[in-house]
Each structure stands twice: as C-alpha cells, then as structure tokens.
Amino acid sequence: MDSKHVPWIARSLGQWGSVxxxxxxxxxxxxxxxxxxxDASPISSATQDEPLDLPAMVLLPSDIDEPGFGVGxxxxxxxxxxxxxxxSLAGVPIDELVDTLRDSGxxxxxxxxxxxxxxxxxATPEGFSDPVGTRIVTSITEYTSADGAAASFDLLERxxxxxxxxxxxxxxxxxxxxxxxxxxxxxxxxxTTDTNLPYQFxxxxxxxxxxxxxxxxxxFSNQEPEVAMAEALGKxxxxxxxxxxxxxxxGLSNQVIRPEGTATSEAYVVRDGHPIPNxxxxxxxxxxxxxxxxxxxDVYSREQPLGEFPFLVSRLHRFATDxxxxxxxxxxxxxxVADSAFPYVDVTEVTGQDTLGEESRVFxxxxxxxxxxxxxxxxxxxxxxxxxxxxxxxxxxETPLEAVLELAEAQVRCLETRSCQEPxxxxxxxxxxxxxxxxxxxxxxxA
Numbered sequence: 061m062d063s064k065h066v067p068w069i070a071r072s073l074g075q076w077g078s079v080x081x082x083x084x085x086x087x088x089x090x091x092x093x094x095x096x097x098x099d100a101s102p103i104s105s106a107t108q109d110e111p112l113d114l115p116a117m118v119l120l121p122s123d124i125d126e127p128g129f130g131v132g133x134x135x136x137x138x139x140x141x142x143x144x145x146x147x148s149l150a151g152v153p154i155d156e157l158v159d160t161l162r163d164s165g166x167x168x169x170x171x172x173x174x175x176x177x178x179x180x181x182x183a184t185p186e187g188f189s190d191p192v193g194t195r196i197v198t199s200i201t202e203y204t205s206a207d208g209a210a211a212s213f214d215l216l217e218r219x220x221x222x223x224x225x226x227x228x229x230x231x232x233x234x235x236x237x238x239x240x241x242x243x244x245x246x247x248x249x250x251x252t253t254d255t256n257l258p259y260q261f262x263x264x265x266x267x268x269x270x271x272x273x274x275x276x277x278x279x280f281s282n283q284e285p286e287v288a289m290a291e292a293l294g295k296x297x298x299x300x301x302x303x304x305x306x307x308x309x310x311g312l313s314n315q316v317i318r319p320e321g322t323a324t325s326e327a328y329v330v331r332d333g334h335p336i337p338n339x340x341x342x343x344x345x346x347x348x349x350x351x352x353x354x355x356x357x358d359v360y361s362r363e364q365p366l367g368e369f370p371f372l373v374s375r376l377h378r379f380a381t382d383x384x385x386x387x388x389x390x391x392x393x394x395x396x397v398a399d400s401a402f403p404y405v406d407v408t409e410v411t412g413q414d415t416l417g418e419e420s421r422v423f424x425x426x427x428x429x430x431x432x433x434x435x436x437x438x439x440x441x442x443x444x445x446x447x448x449x450x451x452x453x454x455x456x457x458e459t460p461l462e463a464v465l466e467l468a469e470a471q472v473r474c475l476e477t478r479s480c481q482e483p484x485x486x487x488x489x490x491x492x493x494x495x496x497x498x499x500x501x502x503x504x505x506x507a
Contacts, residue, residue, distance in 0.1 A: 061271040064145075076481050077117075077411055081256065083251075085419045085498070088298065092131075092183060099281035100152070108199045109283075109316045109470070110308065110311065110314065110478065110479065111479065111481060112202060112271075112304070112305070113201045113304055113309035113311050113312075113313050113314060114168065114170040114202060114313065115134075115172070115312060115313040115326070115327055115360070116173075116300075116304045116309035116310055116311075116313065116328060116331070117170075117273075117300055117301045117309070118170065118198040118199070118200065118297070118300075119170040119172070119174065119196065119198040119202050119296060119297055119299070119300070119467065120297070120336055121174055121294070121336065121337055122330065122334070122336075123296050123300075124174065124293070125437050126176065126194075128176045128177060129174045129175065129176045129194075129196065129337075129339075130174065130175060130176075130262070130337040130338045130339035130341055131172065131174060131175075131327060131336060131337065131338045131339060132151040132172065132173035132174065132175040132192070132195070132338075132339045133171070133172075133173040133325070134171065134173065134325050134326060135169075135170070135171065135173045135323055135324075135325055135326050135327075136168055136169065136170050136171075136323075136326070137169045137170070137171055137199075139158055139161055139162060139166050139169075139270065140158050149461070155496040157160070160211060160215060161215075162473070164203060164208040164209070164215070165203040165204030165205055165270075166201070166202075166203060166208075166212065167202040167204055167207030168201075168202050169199055169200070169201040169202070170200050171197060171198075171199040172197070172198055172199070172327060172332070173193050173195055173196075173197050174192070174195070174196045174197075174198075175192045175337075175339040176192065176193055176194040176195075177190055177192065177193055177340065178191045178192065178193030178280065179193060190340055191258065191280070192278075192280060192339075193279075193280055193281055194227060194277070194278065194279055194280070195276075195277075195278040195280070196275070196276070196277050196278075196293065197274070197275075197276040197278070198272070198273070198274065198275055198276075199274045199276075199292075200271055200272075200273055200298055200301070201271065201273075201274075202270065203270045203271070203272070204272045205270055206241075206267075206269045207437065208270065208496075209267055209270045209271065209272055210242070210267065211240070212272065212462040213242060213244075213265070213267050213272055216306045217246075217265055223348075231246070231247055232244070232245065232246055232247075232263070233245040233246065233247050233262070233287060235264075235287075235291065236291065237291045237294070237295065238265050238460060239264070239266035239294055239298055239469060240266040240268040240273075240298065241266075241268065241269070241484050242266065242267050243264065243266035243267070243294075244264075244266075245262070245263070245264050245265075245287065245290065246262070246263045246265075247261075247262050247263075247284065247285075248261055248262075248263065254287065254449055257280070257282070258282045259278060259279060259280045259281075259282050259292055260278075260279045260282055260284050260285060261276055261277060261278040261279065261285065261386040262276070262277045262284070262285040262286075262287070262290050263275075263276045263472070263487060264276075264290045264291065266294065266298070267464065268298065268301060268302075271301065273294075273297055273298070273301060275290055275293045275294045275297055277289060277293075280338070283395040284442070287355050290413075291416065305408065310328070310331075310357075310358035310378055310477070312328070312358060312360035312376045312378060312447070313328075313360055313477055314478075314479055314480065314481065315376060315474050315478060315479065315480050316360055316362045316374050316376055316471070316474065316480060317362075317374050317451070317467060317470050317471045317474055317480055317484060318362070318480060318481070318482070318483050318484065319364060319366060319372065319444055319467070319483065319484055319485070319486045320483045320484070320485060321364055321365065321366065321483075321486065322364065322365075323362055323363060323364045324360070324363050324364060324365065325354070325362070325363050326361065326362035326456055327347070327360070327361065328358060328359065328360050328361075329353075329360070329361045330349075330356055330357070330358055330359035331357050332352050332357060332358070333355070333357050335349040335350050335353060337481065340497070347400075348399050349413050351396075351399060352396070352399055353377065353378065354377075354388045354391075355380070355388070356377040356378060356379055357378055357379060357380055358377075358378045359375060359376065359377050359378070359453060360375065360376045361373070361374070361375045361402070362374045362375075363459055366453065366486050366490045367456050367486065367490060367491045369456060370437075370453055370454070370459060370490045371435075371453065371454060371455070372451075372452070372454040373439075373450070373451075373452040373453075374449070374450070374451055374452075374467075374471065375449070375450040375452075376447055376448075376449050376450075376475075377449075377450065377481050378446055378447050379446045379447070379448070379474060380446070381446055382445050382446050385443050385444070385446045385447065385448050386418075386419065386443060387444070387499075388445050388448060389419060389421065389441055389448050391419060392423075392441060394407035394408060394409065394423065395407070396426075397423050397439060397441075398423075398425055402427075403427060403428035404425050404426065404427055404428075405425070405426040405427070405428060405434065406424075406425065406426045407423055407424070407425040407426075408423065408424050409421065409422065409424075410422040410423065410424050410427075410438070411464070416440065416465075416468050416469060416472050417442040417443050417444045417449075417472040417476075418443050418444060418445070418474065419443050420440060420441060420442040420444075420468070421440075421441045422438060422439075422440050422441075422459075422461075422465075423440075423441075424436070424437075424438055425437060425438070425439065425454070429456075433456060434454055434456075435454040435456050436454060436455070436456070436457065436458035436459060436465070437452065437453050437454025437455060438452070438454075438459060438461050439451070439452035439464075440452070440454065440464055440465065440468040440469065442468055442472050444472060444475035444476055444477075446502045447475055449471045449472065451464060451467050451468040451471050451492065452464075453467065455490070459490070460487075460489040460490070462487075462489060463487035463488075463489040463490045466487045467487065470484050
C-alpha cells in the first residue's frame with residue numbers, strides 16, 4: 061500500500077474543519093461529522109451488465125493546476141448520509157427524504173476529497189498541526205434512470221435550496237458554462253463545527269443522464285472560491301465521466317471483495333501508471349509507492365476493519381498483459397512486499413499452500429504498531445489474467461492463515477466473475493480474534 065492506512069483516516073479527520081467534510085446531498089453543507097462521509101459499501105446496480113466504475117470518474121491531484129493537493133477521505137456513501145442535512149434543512153424527517161431519494165432510484169454515491177495544506181505562516185487553530193486550507197471534493201451519484209436523477213436533482217438543487225436561501229444559508233451563482241442536461245452553482249458561508257470558524261464553499265452540481273456529479277471547493281481561510289476554478293474543474297470532471305462511460309474504466313472498483321462492515325477508505329491509488337499522492341505525502345513515500353506498484357497500470361485499494369481488531373487491506377493491481385502480471389508476482393520477495401519505509405518485521409514466504417487463481421504466493425509478517433505491540437498476519441497474492449490481488453489481514457496476537465485464505469479465495473472468485481458487489485460474511489475466525497489495542501486498529505500498510 062502506498063502509505064499506512066491510519067494516515068488515510070488521521071490526515072482527513074485531524075485537520076482544520078475536520079468535521080465539515082461534506083458529502084451530504086447535492087446541495088452540500090458543512091455541518092456533518094466526517095465519520096458519516098463513508099459509512100457503507102455501495103448498493104449493487106441492477107441496471108448495468110457491468111456496474112459503472114464510479115471511483116475512476118472523480119478528479120485527481122493531477123487535474124488541479126495548483127500544487128500540493130493529495131487524497132484525504134474516499135469511499136462510497138450510504139443514502140441516509142446523503143439525505144441527513146437536506147432533511148434537516150427542509151424540515152422533514154430524514155426517513156421521508158431518504159424514501160424520496162430511494163424512490164427516485166438512488167443506487168450509490170462515491171466521494172473523493174483532495175486536500176491542500178494551509179499556506180506556511182498563516183494563522184491556524186490551536187491543536188491542528190497540519191490544517192487543510194483548501195479542500196476539493198468530487199462525487200458521482202448514480203440513479204437507475206435519467207428520470208430518477210432528474211427528480212432527485214429537482215428536489216435537492218431546487219426545492220431544498222430554495223429553503224436554504226430563505227434562511228440565508230446559501231445563494232445561487234450564475235454559471236458561464238453549460239454542463240450536462242442541467243446544472244446549478246451554489247455559494248454557501250458557514251462555520252466549522254469543531255473550531256466554530258467561518259469558511260466558504262462553492263458547489264457545482266450537474267446531471268449527465270442518470271448520473272449527478274458534484275465539484276465542491278472549500279476555502280477554510282474564509283475566502284470565496286472562484287467561479288472560474290469550479291467551472292474549469294467541472295469541465296474536467298464532465299470529460300472524465302464521458303471517458304469512463306465510453307471505455308468502462310479500469311473496472312477494478314467493482315471487482316474488489318466487500319466483507320460485511322464499513323470501509324475506512326477505498327480509491328484508485330495508481331491510474332495510468334502514475335501513483336496518486338495522499339495528503340501530505342512526502343517524496344520518499346511517493347517513491348515507495350512507485351516501487352511497490354512496479355509497472356502496474358492501475359491499482360485499486362480498499363481498507364476495512366474486521367471486528368474489533370483485525371484489519372483488511374484489499375488491493376487489485378492491473379497490468380498491461382498477463383505476462384507482466386506473472387512477472388511481477390514472480391519477482392516478489394520478503395523485502396519488496398514489505399518496503400523498508402514501513403515497520404514490517406519477520407517477513408517470510410509460506411509455501412505448501414493450494415494455488416489460488418492461476419498462481420499465488422503467501423507471505424507471513426509482523427508489523428510494529430508501537431514500541432510494545434506487533435500485529436501478525438498474512439498477505440496473499442493471487443493472479444487472474446492481468447490482475448494480481450493482494451489480500452492482507454493482520455491482528456494481535458495473530459491472524460489465522462485459514463481466514464485470510466478464505467478471503468483470498470473470495471477475491472479470486474470476484475476477479476473470475478468480474479463483479480463483486482454484494483457483501484460477503486467476515487470469516488468466523490477473524491470476528492472471534494482476540495482484541496488488541498483499542499487504537500489504532502491494524503495500522504498496516506501494503507508497501
């Protein structure tokens with residue numbers, strides 16, 4: 061993995077304005093805690109032979125002209141999280157609004173946050189060592205039909221916003237560019253819920269057939285984001301959506317296993333051969349990512365706690381050819397699967413296991429959570445065609461190999477069928493694993 065999964069969370073949650081990571085409806089607002097931003101796996105789509113690769117559609121740091129942006133939070137969002145703020149603003153029970161969204165054919169919503177640190181020398185709130193100055197969120201919401209998406213757009217971008225404007229919570233801004241079948245640009249001024257400091261954000265929303273896309277620019281220095289920037293990013297997002305609709309995208313987001321429970325993050329970490337930086341990644345960390353990915357064209361990562369302590373890292377590496385994938389798998393060694401930039405210890409290969417997929421390899425490892433605690437687990441690499449899956453679980457005192465093999469077998473089935481939308485049970489051996497330290501849970505990177 062490109063970095064420890066704890067920073068994926070801590071970098072997002074421990075920043076200035078942390079609890080205003082807003083992914084709560086197409087109007088977007090600043091009053092929802094970040095923990096609600098990604099609290100479930102996506103709902104499976106019955107309208108696509110192969111589900112849309114929504115995570116391939118969002119913007120990346122390379123799409124932004126300004127330097128210093130990196131991935132913060134990422135993941136799919138439950139329908140109740142989308143409706144929470146809008147329901148409170150409209151003065152209706154959340155169940156009523158959620159039922160309306162569901163009746164419109166809501167399928168799933170994916171969000172990715174790109175964060176940039178506040179400039180050096182700027183005043184920062186006490187207790188925030190690396191506060192976010194600017195945050196750009198892009199999201200894609202899928203509905204079963206264009207009519208359903210249009211109904212939802214009307215509800216959230218017109219009816220609810222009309223109420224917000226009456227309460228002076230938002231105001232419409234004129235667009236100078238056309239987007240999709242319909243579009244709306246809204247400016248909102250509000251306060252962070254952790255520091256009670258004012259900030260501004262600008263939300264561009266547009267509909268393309270049965271998809272609704274958002275570009276939201278937050279400025280935590282309380283300056284008004286520029287319309288020109290929102291429109292430029294919106295055009296890039298519109299083009300990206302069109303490209304993925306035409307090509308199908310890498311498709312890896314729909315082939316990763318989804319055990320029952322909640323993922324802490326999931327996103328592409330490599331696109332078109334280029335590693336994607338996390339927020340505040342150093343050059344050393346990014347170089348480590350590149351080493352660990354080899355010549356993979358695309359890599360998708362999903363991270364999830366399993367029960368109180370075991371932690372799962374699922375990562376799919378796609379290569380240009382089957383031969384490239386086989387060569388990368390064959391070249392793995394204990395030192396390459398556990399990069400020295402991370403505190404792995406006692407990495408050894410485990411032989412004598414049944415083959416998973418077309419070929420597979422198993423490694424045991426320890427990972428130093430702190431000076432007194434070492435988590436133990438297994439990482440299993442299995443190849444199906446041009447994709448190598450990495451299924452990795454660790455725990456304290458240790459993770460049963462049989463349980464990791466069970467998950468790896470499920471992952472192989474997902475690759476063979478090219479779809480893995482429904483949640484699978486967590487192996488009983490993992491849910492019964494003895495609990496370790498209460499925090500952080502399984503701080504294990506995949507190098």
